Amino acid sequence: MSLSLALFAVLAAVCLGGGLGVVTSSNVAYAALFLLVSLLAVAGVYVLLLAEFLALVQVLIYGGAVIIVLLFALMLTRIQEFDHVTDNPQKPLAVLAAATLLGVLAVALVRGGPRGNTLQNVDLERLGTALFSSWVIPFEIVGVLLLVVLLGVVIITQARGER
């Protein structure tokens, strides 16, 4: 059990460190790569939670698709301040708000959150069966949503009616 705890500590440190890199890096491309690090650490956390299918999905969708799309968007919006973006003047307030949220959540969770001590594996076969039987309608709706988003993205980005 202590091995998994050590693994968890390493993954959490990488995950939170990557997250801090995302929100503090002044270079946009570095921020995107920090996000990749953080998301891969989240995939590791899923493996620790015995959800290996979700970890695979996380690596494929976030590690592959999302980061590629983000980097393309960064290349296409070649802003002047690419490697030295500035933050809002409300930064101290943002620190305060985030710290308050974290404090309240941490105190509430430590003092009286739902507890759980034993981890149980979810069978992939059962997950697939549930997804395609009792959850099939939401599943199909997500498919339609993705199609609509695809069409919407094409229509939004095409330069029709512009000079």
Added chain:
Amino acid sequence: MTLLHFQLLSAALFAIGMYGVLARKNAVLILLAIELMLNAVNINFIAYAAYRDPERFLGQIIALFVIAIAAAELGLALAIILRLYRHRGSVNVDEIDLMKW
């Protein structure tokens, strides 16, 4: 390693993401911070599914939907950002005040 560890990790990641959304000016960076927050939520869902609800594993199914919808949201938001950039030459959210009266 108990549920509490994962809850605290999720809360910390969510707080970092919220800080990013509030403090950043570039729309693409705000989007990155939103992705962090969505991942924090997913950690929570999957931890709850593994610790408290392994029979019905609702958390894992919801997490799958969250991932799919997050991908859709990211694509749409990036399309809007590209369009804004083409119109105004900037993706700073405090310069985009067309709808602010």
